[in-house]
Amino acid sequence: MTRIGVVGTENSHVDHFVRFLNVEHRHGTARVVALAGGDSERNRVLAKTGGIETIVVSAADLGGLADAVIISSRDGRTHRVDAVPLLEAGIPVLVDKPLAASVADAEAILAAARRGGVPLVSASALRFVPETAALATAAERIGPLTAVHVTGPADPASPYAGLYFYGVHHVEAALQITGARTDASSPVHVQRTGAAVVATTRFGEVHVVLTFVPPSGPDVVPFHATVVGTRGVEAHPLTLGPDYNAPVLDRFLRAVETGTPPADDGALLAPIAVLDAITAELDR
Template sequence: MMRVGFVGTENSHVKHFIRFLNLDQRHPGYRAVALSGGRGEHNADLAEYGGLDVIVDEPSELVGHIDAAIVCNRDGGLHRPATEPLLRAGIPVLVDKPLATTVTDARAMLDQAEESGSTLVSASALRFVPEIAEFTSGAADRGELRHLHVAGPADPDSEYAGLFFYGIHHVETALEILGNPVVRPGDVTVQAERHGDLVRASTTIDGRMVTFTFVTPSDGGQAPFHATAVHTRGALAHNLTLGPDYNAATLDHFVTAIGQGRAPLSPEQLLTPVAILSAIAEQV
Protein backbone atom coordinates (compact mmCIF):
# COMPACT_ATOMS: atom_id res chain seq x y z
CA MET A 1 0.00 0.00 0.00
CA MET A 2 1.32 3.45 -1.00
CA ARG A 3 0.51 5.80 1.85
CA VAL A 4 -0.07 9.39 0.69
CA GLY A 5 0.31 12.49 2.86
CA PHE A 6 -0.70 16.10 2.26
CA VAL A 7 0.82 19.52 2.85
CA GLY A 8 -1.06 22.79 2.33
CA THR A 9 -4.42 21.43 3.38
CA GLU A 10 -6.10 24.86 3.21
CA ASN A 11 -6.35 24.26 -0.53
CA SER A 12 -9.65 22.71 -1.65
CA HIS A 13 -7.68 20.43 -3.97
CA VAL A 14 -6.68 18.31 -0.97
CA LYS A 15 -10.28 17.22 -0.41
CA HIS A 16 -10.52 16.32 -4.10
CA PHE A 17 -7.41 14.15 -3.92
CA ILE A 18 -8.64 12.43 -0.74
CA ARG A 19 -11.93 11.64 -2.46
CA PHE A 20 -10.20 10.20 -5.50
CA LEU A 21 -7.97 7.99 -3.34
CA ASN A 22 -10.10 6.91 -0.40
CA LEU A 23 -13.76 7.33 -1.34
CA ASP A 24 -13.68 6.66 -5.09
CA GLN A 25 -10.66 4.33 -4.84
CA ARG A 26 -9.51 5.31 -8.31
CA HIS A 27 -5.98 4.05 -7.68
CA PRO A 28 -6.02 0.67 -5.94
CA GLY A 29 -2.93 0.32 -3.78
CA TYR A 30 -2.86 4.03 -2.94
CA ARG A 31 -4.49 5.57 0.12
CA ALA A 32 -4.49 9.02 1.74
CA VAL A 33 -3.35 8.55 5.34
CA ALA A 34 -1.81 11.76 6.72
CA LEU A 35 -2.12 15.55 6.89
CA SER A 36 0.33 18.21 8.01
CA GLY A 37 -0.62 21.59 9.39
CA GLY A 38 -1.72 20.66 12.88
CA ARG A 39 -4.91 19.50 14.54
CA GLY A 40 -7.16 22.42 13.65
CA GLU A 41 -10.83 22.17 12.77
CA HIS A 42 -10.20 22.03 9.03
CA ASN A 43 -7.75 19.14 9.25
CA ALA A 44 -10.04 17.32 11.66
CA ASP A 45 -12.86 17.62 9.11
CA LEU A 46 -10.62 16.34 6.31
CA ALA A 47 -9.47 13.42 8.44
CA GLU A 48 -13.05 12.45 9.25
CA TYR A 49 -14.12 12.87 5.61
CA GLY A 50 -11.44 10.54 4.27
CA GLY A 51 -10.78 8.28 7.24
CA LEU A 52 -7.22 9.54 7.74
CA ASP A 53 -5.43 8.55 10.93
CA VAL A 54 -2.35 10.81 11.11
CA ILE A 55 -2.16 14.58 11.61
CA VAL A 56 1.22 16.24 12.19
CA ASP A 57 2.34 19.82 12.63
CA GLU A 58 5.16 20.11 10.09
CA PRO A 59 5.76 18.56 6.64
CA SER A 60 9.00 16.95 7.87
CA GLU A 61 6.97 15.01 10.46
CA LEU A 62 5.21 13.14 7.68
CA VAL A 63 8.42 11.18 7.07
CA GLY A 64 7.92 7.66 8.36
CA HIS A 65 4.16 7.84 7.98
CA ILE A 66 3.94 8.11 4.19
CA ASP A 67 5.35 6.74 0.94
CA ALA A 68 4.31 9.67 -1.31
CA ALA A 69 3.29 13.28 -0.76
CA ILE A 70 1.14 15.93 -2.43
CA VAL A 71 1.99 19.56 -1.66
CA CYS A 72 -0.90 21.96 -2.29
CA ASN A 73 -0.12 25.29 -0.60
CA ARG A 74 -1.99 28.11 -2.32
CA ASP A 75 1.13 30.24 -1.98
CA GLY A 76 3.76 28.61 -4.16
CA GLY A 77 6.43 30.45 -2.20
CA LEU A 78 5.87 27.86 0.56
CA HIS A 79 6.57 24.88 -1.68
CA ARG A 80 10.32 24.69 -1.27
CA PRO A 81 10.43 24.47 2.55
CA ALA A 82 7.49 22.06 2.50
CA THR A 83 8.97 19.80 -0.17
CA GLU A 84 12.69 19.64 0.58
CA PRO A 85 12.51 17.43 3.72
CA LEU A 86 10.24 15.00 1.89
CA LEU A 87 12.51 14.81 -1.14
CA ARG A 88 15.52 14.43 1.13
CA ALA A 89 13.86 11.33 2.58
CA GLY A 90 13.44 9.88 -0.91
CA ILE A 91 9.67 10.38 -0.97
CA PRO A 92 8.08 11.07 -4.37
CA VAL A 93 6.28 14.43 -4.33
CA LEU A 94 3.58 16.02 -6.45
CA VAL A 95 3.66 19.81 -6.17
CA ASP A 96 0.24 21.07 -7.17
CA LYS A 97 1.14 24.09 -9.36
CA PRO A 98 3.23 26.12 -9.33
CA LEU A 99 6.41 24.18 -8.65
CA ALA A 100 7.84 27.34 -7.08
CA THR A 101 7.66 31.11 -7.44
CA THR A 102 11.37 31.76 -7.99
CA VAL A 103 13.98 30.12 -10.16
CA THR A 104 16.21 29.76 -7.10
CA ASP A 105 13.60 27.76 -5.19
CA ALA A 106 12.72 25.62 -8.20
CA ARG A 107 16.36 24.77 -8.84
CA ALA A 108 16.92 23.87 -5.20
CA MET A 109 13.94 21.50 -5.24
CA LEU A 110 15.04 19.88 -8.49
CA ASP A 111 18.61 19.51 -7.20
CA GLN A 112 17.34 17.88 -4.02
CA ALA A 113 15.21 15.42 -6.00
CA GLU A 114 18.20 14.51 -8.15
CA GLU A 115 20.50 14.11 -5.15
CA SER A 116 18.11 11.80 -3.28
CA GLY A 117 16.76 10.01 -6.33
CA SER A 118 13.17 10.95 -5.47
CA THR A 119 10.53 11.69 -8.09
CA LEU A 120 9.38 15.32 -8.29
CA VAL A 121 6.27 16.08 -10.34
CA SER A 122 4.40 19.32 -10.93
CA ALA A 123 1.74 20.16 -13.48
CA SER A 124 -1.11 22.52 -14.22
CA ALA A 125 -4.41 20.68 -14.65
CA LEU A 126 -4.86 22.59 -17.92
CA ARG A 127 -2.16 20.42 -19.48
CA PHE A 128 -4.68 17.56 -19.48
CA VAL A 129 -7.91 19.17 -20.70
CA PRO A 130 -9.33 17.65 -23.92
CA GLU A 131 -8.89 20.82 -25.98
CA ILE A 132 -5.10 20.65 -25.71
CA ALA A 133 -5.08 17.57 -27.96
CA GLU A 134 -6.89 19.55 -30.66
CA PHE A 135 -4.09 22.11 -30.69
CA THR A 136 -1.42 19.45 -31.07
CA SER A 137 -2.98 16.63 -33.13
CA GLY A 138 -3.86 18.56 -36.29
CA ALA A 139 -1.13 21.17 -36.18
CA ALA A 140 0.67 19.89 -39.30
CA ASP A 141 -2.40 20.46 -41.49
CA ARG A 142 -2.58 24.07 -40.37
CA GLY A 143 1.03 24.79 -41.26
CA GLU A 144 3.73 26.38 -39.16
CA LEU A 145 2.64 27.92 -35.89
CA ARG A 146 3.26 31.67 -35.96
CA HIS A 147 1.55 32.97 -32.84
CA LEU A 148 0.13 31.35 -29.72
CA HIS A 149 -2.00 33.33 -27.30
CA VAL A 150 -3.25 32.12 -23.92
CA ALA A 151 -5.67 34.14 -21.78
CA GLY A 152 -7.39 33.61 -18.46
CA PRO A 153 -7.75 34.78 -14.88
CA ALA A 154 -4.80 35.84 -12.70
CA ASP A 155 -4.31 38.63 -10.20
CA PRO A 156 -0.86 40.25 -9.92
CA ASP A 157 -1.89 41.43 -6.44
CA SER A 158 -3.02 38.02 -5.19
CA GLU A 159 -1.92 37.24 -1.64
CA TYR A 160 -0.82 33.86 -2.97
CA ALA A 161 2.34 35.02 -4.78
CA GLY A 162 0.66 37.32 -7.28
CA LEU A 163 0.46 36.06 -10.86
CA PHE A 164 1.77 32.64 -9.86
CA PHE A 165 -1.48 31.53 -8.22
CA TYR A 166 -3.42 31.27 -11.51
CA GLY A 167 -0.96 32.63 -14.06
CA ILE A 168 1.13 29.46 -14.06
CA HIS A 169 -1.80 27.84 -15.90
CA HIS A 170 -1.31 30.20 -18.85
CA VAL A 171 2.38 29.44 -19.17
CA GLU A 172 2.11 25.67 -18.74
CA THR A 173 -0.73 25.58 -21.29
CA ALA A 174 1.47 27.30 -23.85
CA LEU A 175 4.38 24.99 -23.15
CA GLU A 176 2.20 21.90 -23.45
CA ILE A 177 0.84 23.04 -26.83
CA LEU A 178 4.39 23.79 -27.99
CA GLY A 179 5.66 20.35 -26.99
CA ASN A 180 7.38 21.37 -23.74
CA PRO A 181 10.50 23.08 -25.07
CA VAL A 182 13.20 24.10 -22.63
CA VAL A 183 13.77 27.80 -22.01
CA ARG A 184 16.69 28.45 -19.70
CA PRO A 185 16.34 31.33 -17.23
CA GLY A 186 19.17 33.31 -18.80
CA ASP A 187 17.49 33.10 -22.20
CA VAL A 188 14.06 34.44 -21.17
CA THR A 189 13.17 37.75 -22.78
CA VAL A 190 9.71 39.15 -22.11
CA GLN A 191 7.81 42.39 -22.48
CA ALA A 192 5.03 42.87 -19.96
CA GLU A 193 2.81 45.72 -18.93
CA ARG A 194 -0.17 46.28 -16.70
CA HIS A 195 -3.34 48.08 -17.78
CA GLY A 196 -5.83 48.30 -14.92
CA ASP A 197 -7.16 44.80 -14.37
CA LEU A 198 -5.10 43.36 -17.26
CA VAL A 199 -1.52 42.21 -17.59
CA ARG A 200 -0.28 41.61 -21.12
CA ALA A 201 2.99 39.85 -21.84
CA SER A 202 4.84 38.66 -24.91
CA THR A 203 7.85 36.46 -25.42
CA THR A 204 9.38 34.00 -27.84
CA ILE A 205 9.41 30.30 -27.01
CA ASP A 206 11.24 27.86 -29.28
CA GLY A 207 11.14 30.40 -32.10
CA ARG A 208 7.38 31.01 -31.87
CA MET A 209 5.73 34.24 -30.72
CA VAL A 210 3.71 33.66 -27.55
CA THR A 211 1.51 36.18 -25.79
CA PHE A 212 -0.43 36.03 -22.55
CA THR A 213 -3.35 37.99 -21.15
CA PHE A 214 -3.92 37.78 -17.40
CA VAL A 215 -7.29 39.17 -16.30
CA THR A 216 -7.89 40.00 -12.65
CA PRO A 217 -11.09 38.24 -11.46
CA SER A 218 -13.94 40.49 -10.35
CA ASP A 219 -16.78 40.00 -7.90
CA GLY A 220 -18.96 39.06 -10.84
CA GLY A 221 -16.76 36.18 -11.99
CA GLN A 222 -13.63 35.56 -13.98
CA ALA A 223 -12.49 35.28 -17.57
CA PRO A 224 -12.34 31.76 -19.01
CA PHE A 225 -9.06 30.14 -19.88
CA HIS A 226 -8.67 30.39 -23.65
CA ALA A 227 -6.03 29.61 -26.26
CA THR A 228 -5.65 30.76 -29.87
CA ALA A 229 -3.07 29.33 -32.26
CA VAL A 230 -2.41 31.12 -35.54
CA HIS A 231 -0.68 29.05 -38.24
CA THR A 232 0.38 29.80 -41.79
CA ARG A 233 -2.62 27.92 -43.23
CA GLY A 234 -5.19 28.10 -40.48
CA ALA A 235 -6.06 28.99 -36.95
CA LEU A 236 -7.65 27.33 -33.95
CA ALA A 237 -9.28 28.92 -30.91
CA HIS A 238 -10.81 27.20 -27.89
CA ASN A 239 -11.92 27.87 -24.35
CA LEU A 240 -10.10 25.45 -22.06
CA THR A 241 -12.62 23.73 -19.81
CA LEU A 242 -11.87 22.30 -16.40
CA GLY A 243 -14.46 19.69 -15.46
CA PRO A 244 -15.64 19.00 -11.89
CA ASP A 245 -12.91 16.37 -11.39
CA TYR A 246 -10.15 18.32 -13.13
CA ASN A 247 -7.59 17.36 -10.48
CA ALA A 248 -8.02 13.67 -11.28
CA ALA A 249 -5.74 13.85 -14.32
CA THR A 250 -2.98 15.44 -12.24
CA LEU A 251 -3.22 12.60 -9.73
CA ASP A 252 -3.15 10.06 -12.57
CA HIS A 253 -0.01 11.81 -13.84
CA PHE A 254 1.63 11.47 -10.42
CA VAL A 255 0.70 7.81 -9.93
CA THR A 256 2.11 7.00 -13.38
CA ALA A 257 5.35 8.79 -12.50
CA ILE A 258 5.68 6.81 -9.28
CA GLY A 259 5.12 3.57 -11.18
CA GLN A 260 7.76 4.48 -13.73
CA GLY A 261 10.18 5.79 -11.12
CA ARG A 262 10.74 9.08 -12.94
CA ALA A 263 9.04 12.38 -13.66
CA PRO A 264 7.45 12.75 -17.12
CA LEU A 265 9.18 16.11 -17.60
CA SER A 266 12.91 16.69 -17.24
CA PRO A 267 14.25 19.07 -14.58
CA GLU A 268 14.87 21.66 -17.31
CA GLN A 269 11.27 21.34 -18.52
CA LEU A 270 9.94 21.71 -14.97
CA LEU A 271 12.07 24.82 -14.45
CA THR A 272 10.96 26.47 -17.70
CA PRO A 273 7.46 27.72 -16.65
CA VAL A 274 8.87 29.15 -13.43
CA ALA A 275 11.57 30.98 -15.38
CA ILE A 276 9.07 32.46 -17.85
CA LEU A 277 6.47 33.55 -15.31
CA SER A 278 9.13 34.97 -12.97
CA ALA A 279 10.37 37.17 -15.79
CA ILE A 280 6.82 38.40 -16.47
CA ALA A 281 6.04 39.02 -12.79
CA GLU A 282 9.22 41.05 -12.35
CA GLN A 283 7.96 43.59 -14.89
CA VAL A 284 4.54 44.18 -13.35
Protein backbone atom coordinates in the same frame (compact mmCIF):
# COMPACT_ATOMS: atom_id res chain seq x y z
CA MET B 1 -0.47 0.05 0.19
CA THR B 2 1.04 3.33 -0.91
CA ARG B 3 0.67 5.72 2.02
CA ILE B 4 0.28 9.35 0.98
CA GLY B 5 0.65 12.43 3.14
CA VAL B 6 -0.78 15.82 2.21
CA VAL B 7 0.55 19.30 2.98
CA GLY B 8 -1.42 22.47 2.23
CA THR B 9 -4.89 21.20 2.91
CA GLU B 10 -6.42 24.68 2.55
CA ASN B 11 -6.33 24.09 -1.22
CA SER B 12 -9.54 22.75 -2.77
CA HIS B 13 -7.41 20.39 -4.87
CA VAL B 14 -7.00 18.29 -1.75
CA ASP B 15 -10.72 17.49 -1.84
CA HIS B 16 -10.11 15.96 -5.27
CA PHE B 17 -7.13 13.89 -4.12
CA VAL B 18 -8.99 12.56 -1.07
CA ARG B 19 -12.02 11.73 -3.22
CA PHE B 20 -9.98 9.96 -5.89
CA LEU B 21 -7.91 7.94 -3.43
CA ASN B 22 -9.95 7.36 -0.28
CA VAL B 23 -13.57 7.59 -1.43
CA GLU B 24 -13.57 6.31 -5.01
CA HIS B 25 -10.46 4.09 -4.65
CA ARG B 26 -9.26 4.89 -8.16
CA HIS B 27 -5.70 3.79 -7.48
CA GLY B 28 -6.03 0.42 -5.80
CA THR B 29 -4.73 0.50 -2.26
CA ALA B 30 -3.08 3.95 -2.49
CA ARG B 31 -4.55 6.11 0.26
CA VAL B 32 -4.14 9.48 1.92
CA VAL B 33 -3.16 8.43 5.45
CA ALA B 34 -1.98 11.70 7.02
CA LEU B 35 -2.73 15.42 6.78
CA ALA B 36 -0.32 18.16 7.82
CA GLY B 37 -1.42 21.53 9.18
CA GLY B 38 -2.60 20.63 12.66
CA ASP B 39 -6.00 19.98 14.19
CA SER B 40 -8.02 22.51 12.18
CA GLU B 41 -11.68 22.36 11.25
CA ARG B 42 -10.65 21.93 7.62
CA ASN B 43 -8.47 18.91 8.45
CA ARG B 44 -11.14 17.37 10.61
CA VAL B 45 -13.63 17.55 7.71
CA LEU B 46 -11.11 16.02 5.29
CA ALA B 47 -10.24 13.31 7.80
CA LYS B 48 -13.90 12.38 8.25
CA THR B 49 -14.53 12.37 4.49
CA GLY B 50 -11.55 10.17 3.74
CA GLY B 51 -11.35 8.04 6.86
CA ILE B 52 -7.93 9.56 7.61
CA GLU B 53 -6.74 8.84 11.13
CA THR B 54 -3.55 10.90 11.39
CA ILE B 55 -3.22 14.69 11.51
CA VAL B 56 0.24 16.16 12.11
CA VAL B 57 1.53 19.68 12.55
CA SER B 58 3.99 20.07 9.69
CA ALA B 59 5.41 18.49 6.56
CA ALA B 60 8.44 17.37 8.54
CA ASP B 61 6.18 15.19 10.69
CA LEU B 62 5.21 13.05 7.68
CA GLY B 63 8.54 11.23 7.60
CA GLY B 64 7.93 7.59 8.49
CA LEU B 65 4.17 7.99 8.02
CA ALA B 66 4.02 8.41 4.24
CA ASP B 67 5.59 6.71 1.24
CA ALA B 68 4.84 9.75 -0.92
CA VAL B 69 3.67 13.30 -0.26
CA ILE B 70 1.46 15.80 -2.07
CA ILE B 71 2.29 19.46 -1.36
CA SER B 72 -0.75 21.48 -2.36
CA SER B 73 -0.13 24.77 -0.51
CA ARG B 74 -1.46 27.71 -2.48
CA ASP B 75 1.57 29.90 -1.86
CA GLY B 76 4.47 28.67 -3.95
CA ARG B 77 6.92 30.51 -1.70
CA THR B 78 6.41 27.78 0.93
CA HIS B 79 7.05 24.84 -1.39
CA ARG B 80 10.84 24.81 -1.08
CA VAL B 81 10.92 24.59 2.72
CA ASP B 82 8.38 21.75 2.74
CA ALA B 83 9.59 19.78 -0.28
CA VAL B 84 13.36 19.78 0.12
CA PRO B 85 13.61 17.77 3.38
CA LEU B 86 11.08 15.20 2.12
CA LEU B 87 12.88 14.71 -1.18
CA GLU B 88 16.26 14.47 0.51
CA ALA B 89 14.81 11.79 2.77
CA GLY B 90 13.91 9.72 -0.29
CA ILE B 91 10.18 10.49 -0.36
CA PRO B 92 8.63 11.18 -3.81
CA VAL B 93 6.76 14.47 -3.92
CA LEU B 94 3.99 15.95 -6.04
CA VAL B 95 4.24 19.74 -5.78
CA ASP B 96 0.88 21.07 -6.87
CA LYS B 97 1.19 24.07 -9.17
CA PRO B 98 3.30 26.12 -9.12
CA LEU B 99 6.50 24.19 -8.46
CA ALA B 100 7.86 27.32 -6.77
CA ALA B 101 7.64 31.10 -6.84
CA SER B 102 11.19 31.68 -8.07
CA VAL B 103 13.76 29.94 -10.22
CA ALA B 104 16.10 29.77 -7.22
CA ASP B 105 13.52 27.86 -5.17
CA ALA B 106 12.62 25.62 -8.12
CA GLU B 107 16.29 24.75 -8.68
CA ALA B 108 16.70 23.93 -4.97
CA ILE B 109 13.70 21.58 -5.11
CA LEU B 110 15.03 19.89 -8.25
CA ALA B 111 18.45 19.46 -6.67
CA ALA B 112 16.88 17.89 -3.58
CA ALA B 113 15.06 15.35 -5.78
CA ARG B 114 18.35 14.44 -7.43
CA ARG B 115 20.07 14.03 -4.07
CA GLY B 116 17.23 11.88 -2.75
CA GLY B 117 17.07 9.83 -5.94
CA VAL B 118 13.26 10.04 -6.08
CA PRO B 119 10.77 11.42 -8.62
CA LEU B 120 9.43 14.94 -8.38
CA VAL B 121 6.18 15.78 -10.20
CA SER B 122 4.59 19.17 -10.80
CA ALA B 123 2.18 20.32 -13.51
CA SER B 124 -0.75 22.56 -14.28
CA ALA B 125 -3.96 20.64 -14.88
CA LEU B 126 -4.51 22.77 -18.00
CA ARG B 127 -1.81 20.74 -19.75
CA PHE B 128 -4.16 17.75 -19.79
CA VAL B 129 -7.59 19.12 -20.70
CA PRO B 130 -8.92 17.88 -24.08
CA GLU B 131 -8.88 21.33 -25.67
CA THR B 132 -5.17 21.78 -24.93
CA ALA B 133 -4.48 18.42 -26.55
CA ALA B 134 -6.49 19.48 -29.61
CA LEU B 135 -4.61 22.77 -29.94
CA ALA B 136 -1.29 20.96 -29.53
CA THR B 137 -2.06 19.12 -32.79
CA ALA B 138 -3.48 22.16 -34.59
CA ALA B 139 -0.42 22.45 -36.84
CA GLU B 140 -1.59 19.30 -38.61
CA ARG B 141 -4.72 21.19 -39.70
CA ILE B 142 -3.74 24.86 -39.97
CA GLY B 143 -0.03 24.67 -40.72
CA PRO B 144 2.99 25.47 -38.56
CA LEU B 145 2.08 27.66 -35.61
CA THR B 146 3.07 31.31 -35.73
CA ALA B 147 1.29 32.58 -32.61
CA VAL B 148 -0.45 31.37 -29.45
CA HIS B 149 -2.59 33.48 -27.13
CA VAL B 150 -3.66 32.14 -23.72
CA THR B 151 -5.91 34.19 -21.50
CA GLY B 152 -7.50 33.55 -18.09
CA PRO B 153 -7.70 34.63 -14.48
CA ALA B 154 -4.60 35.62 -12.52
CA ASP B 155 -3.89 38.47 -10.15
CA PRO B 156 -0.43 40.04 -9.68
CA ALA B 157 -1.67 41.18 -6.26
CA SER B 158 -2.66 37.69 -5.12
CA PRO B 159 -1.44 36.94 -1.58
CA TYR B 160 -0.29 33.57 -2.92
CA ALA B 161 2.84 34.92 -4.61
CA GLY B 162 1.08 37.06 -7.17
CA LEU B 163 0.97 35.75 -10.74
CA TYR B 164 2.68 32.47 -9.84
CA PHE B 165 -0.51 31.13 -8.23
CA TYR B 166 -2.77 31.15 -11.30
CA GLY B 167 -0.48 32.55 -13.97
CA VAL B 168 1.36 29.24 -14.12
CA HIS B 169 -1.71 27.82 -15.88
CA HIS B 170 -1.31 30.26 -18.78
CA VAL B 171 2.39 29.54 -19.18
CA GLU B 172 2.11 25.76 -18.95
CA ALA B 173 -0.80 25.66 -21.39
CA ALA B 174 1.24 27.68 -23.89
CA LEU B 175 4.27 25.43 -23.39
CA GLN B 176 2.10 22.34 -23.94
CA ILE B 177 0.46 23.74 -27.07
CA THR B 178 3.72 24.86 -28.67
CA GLY B 179 5.63 21.75 -27.65
CA ALA B 180 8.32 23.95 -26.09
CA ARG B 181 10.12 22.38 -23.14
CA THR B 182 13.03 24.43 -21.89
CA ASP B 183 13.03 27.60 -23.96
CA ALA B 184 12.58 30.48 -21.54
CA SER B 185 15.44 32.59 -22.84
CA SER B 186 13.51 34.94 -25.14
CA PRO B 187 12.92 38.51 -23.94
CA VAL B 188 9.58 39.19 -22.28
CA HIS B 189 7.63 42.41 -22.79
CA VAL B 190 4.99 43.21 -20.17
CA GLN B 191 2.35 45.92 -20.08
CA ARG B 192 -0.71 46.70 -18.00
CA THR B 193 -3.99 47.23 -19.81
CA GLY B 194 -6.43 48.41 -17.19
CA ALA B 195 -6.33 45.76 -14.46
CA ALA B 196 -5.00 43.11 -16.84
CA VAL B 197 -1.37 42.21 -17.43
CA VAL B 198 -0.30 41.25 -20.96
CA ALA B 199 3.04 39.50 -21.50
CA THR B 200 4.51 38.77 -24.91
CA THR B 201 7.48 36.51 -25.65
CA ARG B 202 8.53 33.64 -27.91
CA PHE B 203 8.59 29.91 -27.30
CA GLY B 204 10.91 28.65 -29.99
CA GLU B 205 9.64 30.15 -33.27
CA VAL B 206 6.13 30.84 -31.93
CA HIS B 207 5.02 34.30 -30.79
CA VAL B 208 3.25 33.89 -27.42
CA VAL B 209 0.82 36.28 -25.74
CA LEU B 210 -0.30 35.65 -22.17
CA THR B 211 -3.15 37.77 -20.79
CA PHE B 212 -3.69 37.66 -17.04
CA VAL B 213 -7.04 39.12 -15.93
CA PRO B 214 -7.67 39.61 -12.18
CA PRO B 215 -11.10 38.39 -11.06
CA SER B 216 -13.64 41.14 -10.48
CA GLY B 217 -16.01 40.06 -7.74
CA PRO B 218 -17.85 36.91 -8.82
CA ASP B 219 -16.91 37.48 -12.47
CA VAL B 220 -13.92 35.43 -13.60
CA VAL B 221 -12.52 35.43 -17.13
CA PRO B 222 -12.38 31.78 -18.27
CA PHE B 223 -9.24 30.13 -19.56
CA HIS B 224 -9.08 30.32 -23.33
CA ALA B 225 -6.45 29.71 -26.02
CA THR B 226 -6.14 30.75 -29.64
CA VAL B 227 -3.52 29.41 -32.06
CA VAL B 228 -2.58 30.91 -35.41
CA GLY B 229 -1.06 28.74 -38.11
CA THR B 230 0.15 29.52 -41.59
CA ARG B 231 -3.20 28.36 -43.04
CA GLY B 232 -5.77 29.16 -40.37
CA VAL B 233 -6.80 29.82 -36.78
CA GLU B 234 -8.21 27.61 -34.04
CA ALA B 235 -9.57 28.66 -30.65
CA HIS B 236 -11.01 26.81 -27.67
CA PRO B 237 -12.00 27.47 -24.08
CA LEU B 238 -9.78 25.44 -21.76
CA THR B 239 -12.35 23.74 -19.56
CA LEU B 240 -11.57 22.33 -16.14
CA GLY B 241 -14.07 19.56 -15.49
CA PRO B 242 -14.92 18.03 -12.11
CA ASP B 243 -12.00 15.56 -12.33
CA TYR B 244 -9.41 17.99 -13.71
CA ASN B 245 -6.80 17.01 -11.12
CA ALA B 246 -7.00 13.31 -11.97
CA PRO B 247 -4.32 13.32 -14.72
CA VAL B 248 -1.79 15.02 -12.44
CA LEU B 249 -2.40 12.46 -9.70
CA ASP B 250 -2.17 9.63 -12.25
CA ARG B 251 1.25 10.88 -13.37
CA PHE B 252 2.44 11.13 -9.80
CA LEU B 253 1.41 7.64 -8.79
CA ARG B 254 2.99 6.18 -11.92
CA ALA B 255 6.18 8.00 -11.03
CA VAL B 256 6.04 6.64 -7.49
CA GLU B 257 5.58 3.12 -8.85
CA THR B 258 8.30 3.30 -11.51
CA GLY B 259 10.72 5.66 -9.79
CA THR B 260 10.87 7.74 -12.98
CA PRO B 261 9.54 11.32 -13.20
CA PRO B 262 7.33 12.12 -16.21
CA ALA B 263 9.18 15.35 -17.03
CA ASP B 264 12.83 16.33 -16.89
CA ASP B 265 14.30 19.19 -14.87
CA GLY B 266 14.26 21.61 -17.79
CA ALA B 267 10.57 21.09 -18.42
CA LEU B 268 9.77 21.65 -14.75
CA LEU B 269 11.90 24.78 -14.56
CA ALA B 270 10.69 26.44 -17.77
CA PRO B 271 7.32 27.82 -16.57
CA ILE B 272 8.89 29.25 -13.41
CA ALA B 273 11.60 30.94 -15.47
CA VAL B 274 8.94 32.56 -17.67
CA LEU B 275 6.99 33.77 -14.62
CA ASP B 276 10.20 35.09 -13.06
CA ALA B 277 10.83 37.15 -16.19
CA ILE B 278 7.25 38.47 -16.24
CA THR B 279 7.36 39.37 -12.56
CA ALA B 280 10.72 41.11 -12.93
CA GLU B 281 9.28 43.29 -15.70
CA LEU B 282 6.23 44.12 -13.59
CA ASP B 283 8.46 45.19 -10.71
CA ARG B 284 10.49 47.62 -12.81
